[in-house]
Amino acid sequence: MLHSSRLTSLAMTVALVIAAPLAHAADPVAAPGKAAAPVTAPAAKNPLPLEELRTFAEVMDRIKAAYVEPVDDKTLLENAIKGMLSNLDPHSAYLGPEDFAELQESTSGEFGGLGIEVGVEDGFVKVVSPIDDTPASRAGIQAGDLIVKINGQPTRGQSMTEAVDKMRGKVGEKITLTLVRDGGQPFDVTVARAIIQVKSVRAQMLEDGYGYLRITQFQVKTGEEVTKALAQLRKQNGNKKLNGLVLDLRNNPGGVLQAAVETADNFLTSGLIVYTKGRLPNSELRFNADPVDQSEGVPLVVLINGGSASASEIVAGALQDQKRGVLMGTDSFGKGSVQTVLPLTNDRALKLTTALYYTPNGRSIQAQGIVPDVEVRQGKVTADADSETFKEADLQGHLGNGNGGADRPTPQASPASKKARPQDGDFQLSQALALLKGLKVTRGN
Structure with a gap:
């Protein structure tokens, strides 16, 4: 679904939430173990800070000479690099071989x-x-x-x-x-x-005509999985268009930027999805939707909460700005920055924040998050016993319907009717389904 013109020499990514020990990222710009292609940066205006470099060398010598246990140069230098990256922002990091390998696994699925x-x-x-x-x-x-x-x-x-x-x-x-x-x-x-x-997308029918699509994180193949899930839901609905769909992005910590764009593109037919701004020319990107609507314009409710971050916020922001769906839940996390993975030698890499992203209307999510259209906090759902035990149609000798319609006596409970459904124990999901049903009634489609 994504045009080749959207690709860039830098593999752009949206990372996980701040609390995660390792943030997800997109495909690296070079194969693991090979140095990254040089990145053109603004020309340095000042010479190297020699005094600070002398201080660094002096501190390193003092540690090696006086620390209670011997410390080798490699350990000290790697720790210095980690400190240099960690003090930039919460999402920039130096990735050793194990962390880099884990990042590649998590984004590939x-x-x-x-x-x-x-x-x-x-x-x-x-x-x-x-x-x-x-x-x-x-x-x-x-x-x-x-x-x-x-x-x-x-x-x-x-x-x-x-x-x-x-x-x-x-x-x-x-x-x-x-x-x-x-x-x-x-x-x-x-x-x-x-x-x-590991599939990042799960789909099922909530009720006849109403589908549910859950994305746990944005991996490289997530956009493709969403396309397949939409086709699967249509098939389960008797090859008919759905009456409504719930897209669940709650507690989705983010992942690959490209996957977020492809996911949003499944629901949009035109217009801007997201754009990024950074210091480097090749970090400024614009992603537009193509005319194909895999969702068939189905009425849409998008669930978000405080665990929805990064790529989740890109999708939610695009659908909200384009008036494609109703956002429901609570405020999202508020991570609006983009990380680029720059492979180094010896299976190491830099994960560096290189840009901020903006929704189609020019909103920055950074440190603010997305406010849902309808705020619904999560609550405990308990089922009360139905007090309705007798109806007119149950009375012996009752009159028939004035229009000749069939009687509707009290239904007999059956084991099938008690089968647990996802919305039964999920208040936000049940409210999303109720909204979709209301939209069908009022819109008549």
Whole structure:
């Protein structure tokens, strides 16, 4: 969907929220391990600060001579680089080999692993869900299994991040998990790691005619996944246009700028999506929608909250400015800067803030966020018992309908009618669905 003219020599990206230990970024400008192409910067007006450089060298010598433990030059210099980047803004960073590799994995949506979603329960790592068609699902690992050991090492007391790091690794290598199922005896399962593809888009029908599309983060293939999800929802709706759609961007921390543009383009037929401004000429970009509307102009409600950041705000801002959908929820995070990943030698990289982005109406999101059109705070949904137990049509000998219509007695509850739906326990989602139904009634489409 995206025209080649939108591409640039710099791989532009929108990073995760400030609290994230590692921000996501777009494709690097050079292959890993190769130096980045030179970036043209404004000519330096001042000579090198020799006095400050002398001070730096003196501090380094003092540390090496007097610190309580020996410190090598490499460690000191890397720490100095990290400090230089970290004091620019919260999103610029120096990426070592592990951080750079993790960034590339997270934005591609592919990594070497087992294919399970995990959480922590009572100090143990618990399988939330095995991903279909992965080594974990083929090995018979089930939701609810407790992972008590990884390669013989107990997991109790480990953080989820530590456990995930141990389960990820080189493709083809085998790993042994010790599991406990339903309180039974521990048993071992040996699984070989494989390439795991994580989808960032989930779609399902809420009710007849009303669809739900959830984006968890913006990876390289997210725009393509959104296109497929829209086609899937139409198919589930009997190949008919939907009456309404909820686009859920809540707690979506961001990701790849290009993916955000492609996602917004699925819902727009013309006009500006986003533009960026920076000091370098090639950091000033404009992205416009193409005429193809994959969503068929379906009435749209976009859910956002304080966890919606960066790329999420680009999509929400474009749809709000273009009056394409109603934004509902709470104020977004407010990260309006763009990061460029500049690969260095030795599998390292710089993630540098190079621009601010602006919505089609020229709004900067930075440190302000997006205010929804309809504020709806999240609340707990509880279902009250239906007090309606008897109707006129239930009375013996009742009169028939004056127009000859069929009787409508009290419906009998059935197990199917009690099936849990996403909106049943989600107040914001239920309000979004109610708004879409109201729009259909008032607009008559």
